[in-house]
Amino acid sequence: MNPKLWGRNFTVALLIAAFAYSGSMVWKHHREDAANSEVEVIRLAHWQLEPGMREAFDAIIADYEALHPNVRVKQVNIPGGVWRQWLRTQLVGGNPPDLIEVANYLVSDEMFARYFVPLTSYLEEPNHYNSEEPDLRESSWRESFVGELVPNEPVHYYSANLLEYYAVPNAMMTVRVFYNRDLMKELIGSDRVPETFAEFTALCEALKIGARKQAKRIQPLAGSIFNTRQMTASLARVVTQNLAIELDYNHDLDLTMFEGNVAYLRDRWSYDTPVVRQSLELIREVCRYMSPGWVQMKREDAMLQFLQGQAAMLATGTWDASGILQQAQFNVGIFQFPEIDADNEHYGEGSLGPISESNTFGGVPMALSQTSKHPERAIDFLRYLTSRRSNTKFSETSNWLPVIKGVPIPQLVEAFRPIADGYIPGLSAQSFGQSPDKIYDSHVHLLSGERASVEAYVEATRELYPKAIRRELNRMSKTYRETIRQKDSVMAGLHELEKDGDLARSKFDIVAAKQIEVEALLLQAQRTITDYRVED
Structure with missing residues (x-):
């Protein structure tokens, strides 16, 4: 049989098996629910199948x-590979689990509004499971989280367009570089970790030469499109920090995707901008140390390559820490991304210094479906799950970073502790919305391999990015209009309730302020689309 045809048939069979399994589990749960009518059953769905998480x-x-x-x-x-299809099937079918893990790249604002319950009002109430914690008992549930769930653009638990919290996170995540200490000693005689980007590339070159001398097929870096994104996005955002400050027109030290897209169409930056080209050069420099074909590889492939000793290093996040540390048959080390500062000869021009991780947002966010038969019980379980006592046990068992104030970080993942001191992140070629991101994914191979060329990437995408970013602004404008329409009725109701208490007045003021902000964003998007036309 043709290998490609066999692979396609196998993939289809795997998808069918996954759906059949999930369907059988749903049917089983229905039978159990019917047989135990006096028992409240809460179903919690997630795709975190990493070691320690289910436990x-x-x-x-x-x-x-x-x-x-x-x-x-x-x-x-549910396996992550079929999660998107499974979730849509469950939601459209009208009988999804009560609590569902969500992410802003899987669940749109329209889906949040149609299928999930806003949690904003619940989060402003105290979490009674923290009543024995002196420093938390008077705080709201939201205030008990590290960072207090600041509602900024990239988070998965808050919709900036709908102005509502829709989920509650359960862990925090950062990205680091794992390395095989035994393999590094074998190839170059040392396992010393690099502190600067120049040292990092020198290490990669030494590992490459060492493997060649010993006639071993070992790559300096394990690669996949997922893992490469983790590393290159962080590095690219360092060399464009000064540009980000220039483009941050509301001067809040947070260059949003919207601001970046508007600035692009208004010709304030492009992929010809020197520091943006330097960010692409960084990506090219990192990718040359990965195995051929890494663009087609998945996250699991890269992890297997590292665990089998075929690569000396792997960039990934807290989510893979337990699996790597449990399965590795060698001594594992972990280090932070090497620094690029203003003194760097090649990349220092646009850099301020290391990026602060103090605004690291929570992951594994759980949302409440509108069709839940026991919504108050589901909310109560979420409160218990995110109490200080439970989050301590959750973190110790999973070896993921805690998300509640005052919970100690497990020693095993101490290296993942968020970096408090640092500067704002800059631009990245991977952070302008779904349409632009697809362009990056389909052309990043031009930045890899022996013929890697920044010039080739820029020329191949020159006509594509303006159209894609325009589409993204149009999409955002549509969402802004829907948000304004929805919040008009909310404001009218709060205005009537305002007579009965300060809480309604406070909520009215918050919604009114956000409504004005959304109207300003819509106007700016429309002006940009109209005044800076792009040829289709």
């Missing part, structure tokens, strides 16, 4: 069920 949920579930004997909380574990 962490199980530990918290066991504690909660001991407190509430008439409640059963059941995990529904």
